[in-house]
Amino acid sequence: MPSQSNKVLSAQIQHTAESYWSRLVDLWPEAVHVLTAVQQAELKTIMGLSDYIAEQLCRHPQWIVELFSGLLNEVVRTDFDKELHEILMDLTSEDAVKSALRQYRNKQMVRLAWRDFANYSKLEEALIDLSSLAEALVIAGRDWLYQDACKQLGTPTDAEGKPQPLLILGMGKLGGRELNFSSDIDLIFTFPEHGETVGGRRAIDNQQFFIRMGQRLVNLLDQVTVDGFVFRVDMRLRPYGESGPLVVSFAGLEDYYQEQGRDWERYAMVKARVLGPWTQHCDDLHDLLRPFVYRRYIDFSAIESLRKMKQMIAQEVRRRQLTDNIKLGAGGIREVEFVVQSFQLIRGGREPALRQQSLFGAIDTLYSLGQLEYLAVDELKHSYVLLRRVENLLQAIADKQTQTLPSADLDWQRLCYSLNMANETDLRTHIEAAMAKIHAHFNATVGGGDSHEHSDHWTSLFWNLQQDEHADSLLQEQQIEDTELWPLISEWRATVAKRSIGPRGRETLDKLMPKLLEELMTQAKPSAAFKPVSKVLDKILTRTTYLELLCENPGARQQLVSLCCASPWIAKELANFPMLLDELIDPAQLYDITSIDDYPSELRQYLLRVPEDDMEQQMEALRQFKLSQQLKIAAADVTGVLPVMQVSDHLTFLAEAIIEQVVLQAWHQIAQRHGVPQGTSTSNMGFAVIGYGKLGGIELGYGSDLDLVFLHGSQQTGVTDGDRPIDAGHFYLKLAQRIVHLFATRTTSGELYEVDMRLRPSGASGLLVSEIERFGEYQLTEAWTWEHQALVRARFVFGDHELAHRFSELRAQILQVERDKNELAKAVRDMRIKMRDHLLKVGEGIFDLKQSAGGIADIEFIAQFMVLAYANEHQELTIWSDNVRIFEVLADLEILPVMEAQHLTQTYCWLRDQNHELTLQQLSGQLSFDIVKDKTDSVIEIYRHILEVEY
Known part of the structure; x- marks a missing residue:
């Protein structure tokens, strides 16, 4: 280690080194004779610097001689591919290939980590070495699997009979040849043209061939065996994310990016590169993607996307409460990539030289094109190199994917030794200086925040006042007649003074409060506005990043005040979940609520930011998505942008998108342990979720629970195909239990939804999931009338199309059973009376919107009775599950007079609207009887006419 010859190892590193050396000598006694004194010292x-290297060498001491015999010399990258293909050439089983790839990977990673710690190569070269190794491993695995798959299934061909290859796009740092030591690899699989296989027992289409092969390739690389894994593989950057097919054709890629490609996907595609030997197909694929990534004109529209992505970076850091993160923190690695890629996107359409995956190459090109000054290039490059070097060494210590500076002294000493720094303070100083330079260039590229100071503004004087009489005169000067404001502010400030919020927090609060007071003065009564706002501030006082967010963003302050004044419910949500403050930064975005049909795709994109195998973060992300979307809906609601029917539609379709992801996550977890029933997959689960009640009726409100019933379509007696096989029925039971668990688990952001399963066959004593035909039999032969009433409001919300169709048939069949109308009316009346006796608790002159006579429940019972009484004569009544459309059909069929149907619909919507408003005001769903009497008297009359008449 020539570059470290004059350095002395710390006592802790020496102790660690001696410990590993003793262990190695026990396993390989010849070490003391075979190695020279210089080699032993190195x-x-x-081994003192890297636990990963030490552990691997103790496991494989035979590598040590190879390393000293030339393996530590300069890396010849083409050797990776040549050696791997030679190793795999004669292997005949997938398990043997897995073992060979992992052992080769570990030996080479030890070699590259050693070279890194010993400073045998520059950072840029080290990153290319790692990327070349990863590429060779992926391509060798692909090539072996392709040959094997062709033997089993035939060769995929196009219309002219030409063989079709699987092309692999390396994304992110792999695409840019800048891979970290312990990085995931992001891949996209594609193939040129559709067609069929030739030479197999039966022809299958090319896409099916490549999907099967792709699944095997991911498993080949990603599965953890006794030899570890090759690379963690992330396929979520493909079109439509996890819900999209694993492999699509060139045409499928082109259609997706032309019609649905998003800004973040343009950024991702800047680094996309076809892996492996270059062919005409590689040229064709890059030509196909170029128009999506690089516009023909100078694309200044990318600047707005840049601003949003800047907010997303800051939001991510706040949400995950990241500290000491050299990738995501302010001035981190991601900001350098962001600066360079933004220039590439803006000018890459006109400047072909910018269309490259390498950050180092792109930044040099920006300098040569005059887009960046020499000083900026120099500072960005040197700062980036330092952070990437620290990141690589951090990860090579234990082969862990981390970008957080260490908490252990030993790891700081390891970094300092390899980076030639005196101590932790010295290294931290260099890192902080580098990040400050990067952040300055980042802000210069994107545009800074609100820097306007209020030191001379009257609100600043008001916040810093010490005496009451001065407060009164200051308010009089401003013509503000609010005698409660100063006592409130003064008392709150005294309370805050006792809180431990640190000097930075106090300084930020003192900057924020004058600006916030200025915003409060726009309200009719500032003191009333301050009360809910102060409750939010109470929760974020110790989280300075949120105080800074409000301080720097006028839009966020304005929205905080107006929304807290409009709705105590929103104020409470913001106080309980401060991460929602991020949603207030851009008012235009806050009120631009997601389209009804877009919730599933928005959620899929949102989850892409979270590691697929980190279940805790996945669960937290689902909750954060729900909270942020619910806030947007509520903001649109209180400002009158959305009428009540649309509020319920949005809340319902938001819930459905979340149900889809929860089921997929549960499926992956159970499948990982037990495998899946024969003939099933994520796109064909043989499983369905049925929504009842408000979810079924598309009438969810804020805080509504989910009434769910789970069905499966398996009548098989076989078992699952995993390491711990279980029968199909047991698999679906475990799946249902996992789904309920994922909904109910309380994380930092609370519970996802409260789930009520009591409407399943036999209620709480019944099975958690039913086979669909058994469900139909139960409904026809054992179910009570109230269960058929509930079925009127039931609707398929997620699962297989086949089960959806079958459920609709069964529901229609059950609802169309001919019933004695008098017996039915009595059963419905009795249930309504029982419900009212049990749930209605109001004082005199008070009307409960849901349970009082003439309220929501009465209208729902009218609709349910009418469907059950007349569906046998009119099949149209079985189509809809929501009351509004049921009344429309009843009016169209002339079963219910048009005026009565319209009155019931209008009253029902009005009552629900009132209920929404009261929820947002944090009030119970009750009004004075006088307010509702005119509307509900008619409902009571219609109820009596329909349910108390003799048929």
Whole structure:
């Protein structure tokens, strides 16, 4: 280790090194004779610096001689591909290939990590070495699997009979040849043209061939075996994310990016590169993607996307409460990539030289084109190199994917030794200086925040006042007649003074409060506005990043005040979940609520930011998505942008998108342990979720629970195909239990939804999931009338199309059973009376919107009775599950007079609207009887006419 010859190892590193050396000598006693004194010294040093290297060498001491015999010399990258293909050439089983790839990977990673700690190569070269190794491993695995798959299934061909290859797009740092030591690899699989296989027992279409092969390739690389794994593989950047097919054709890629490609996907595609030997197909694929990534004109529209992505970076750091993160923190690695890629997107359409995956190459091109000054290039490059070097060494210590500076002294000493720094303070100073330079260039590219100071503004004087009489005179000068404001502010400030919020927090609060007071003065009564706002501030006082967010964003302050004044419910949500403050930054975005049909795709994109195998973060992300979307809906609601029917539609379709992801997550977890029933997959689960009640009726409100019933279509007696096989029925039971668990688990952002399963066959004593035909039999032969009433409001919300169709048939069949109308009316009346006796608790002159006579429940019972009484004569009544459309059909069929149907619909919507408003005001769903009497008297009359008449 020539570059470290004059350095002395710390006592802690020496102790660690000696410990590993003793262990190695026990396993390989020849070490003391085979290795020279110089080699022993270097080996000890390296083992002291990296637990990963030490563990691997103790497991494979035979590598040590190879390393000293030339393996530590300069890396010849083409050797990776040549050696791997030679190793795999004679292997005949997938398990043997898995083992060979993992052992080769570990030996080479030890070699590259050693070279890194010993400073044998520059950072840029080290990153290319890692990327070349990863590429060779992926391509060798692909090529072996392709040959094997062709033997089993035939060769995929196009219309002219030409063989079709699987092309692999390396994304992110792999695409840019800048891979970290312990990075995931992001891949997209594609193939040129559709067609069929030739030479197999039966022809299958090319896409099916490549999907099967792609699944095997992911498993080949990603599965953890006794030899570890090759690379963690992330396929979520493909079109439509996890819900999209694993492999699509060139035409499928082109259609997706032309019609649905998003700004973040343009950024991702800047680094996309076809892996492996270059062919005409590679040229064709890059030509196909170029128009999506690079516009023909100078694309200044990318600047707005840049601003939003800047907010997303800051939001991510706040949400995950990241500290000491050299990738995501302010001035981190991602900001350098962001600056360079933004220039590439803006000018890459006109400047072909910018269309490259390498950050180092792109930044040099920006300088040569005059887009960046020499000083900016120099500072960005040197700062980036330092952070990437720290990141690589951090990860090579234990082969862990981390970008957070260490908490252990030993790891700081390891970094300092390899980076030639005196101590932790010295290294931290260099890192902080580098990040400050990067952040300055980042802000210069994107545009800074609100820097306007209020030191001379009257609100600043008001916040810093010490005496009451001065407060009164200051308010009089401003012509503000609010005698409660100063006592409130003064008392709150005294309370805050006792809180431990640190000097930075106090300084930020003192900057924020004058600006916030200025915003409060726009309200009719500032003191009333301050009360809910102060409750939000109470929750974020110790989280300075949120105080800074409000301080720097006028839009966020304005929205905080107006929304807290409009709705105590929103104020409470913001106080309980401060991460929602991020949603207030851009008012235009806040009120631009997601389209009804877009919730599933928005949620899929949102989850892409979270590691697929981190279940805790996945669960937290689902809750955060729900909270942020619910806030947007509520904001649109209180400002009158959305009428009540649309509020319920949005809340319902938001819930459906979340149900889809929860089921997919549950499926992956159970499948990982037990495999899946024969003939099933994520796109064909043989499983369905049925929504009842408000979910079924598309009438969810804020805080509504979910009434769910789970069905499966398996009548098989076989078992699942995993390591711990279980029968199909048991698999679906475990799936249902996992779904309920994922909904109910309380994380930092609370519970996802409260789930009520009591409407399933036999209620709480019944099975958690029913086979669909058994469900139909139960409904026809055992179910009570109230269960058929509930079925009127039931609707398929997620699962297989086949089960959806079958459920609709069964529901229609059950609802169309001919019933004695008098017996039915009595059963419905009795249930309504029982419900009212149990749930109605109001004082005199008070009307409960849901349970009082003439309220929501009465209208729902009218609709349910009418469907059950007349569906046998009119099949149209079985189509809809929501009351509004049921009344429309009843009017169209002339079963219910048009005026009565319209009155019931209008009253029902009005009552629900009132209920929404009261929820947002944090009030119970009750009004004075006088307010509702005119509307509900008619409902009571219609109820009596329909349900108390003799048929």
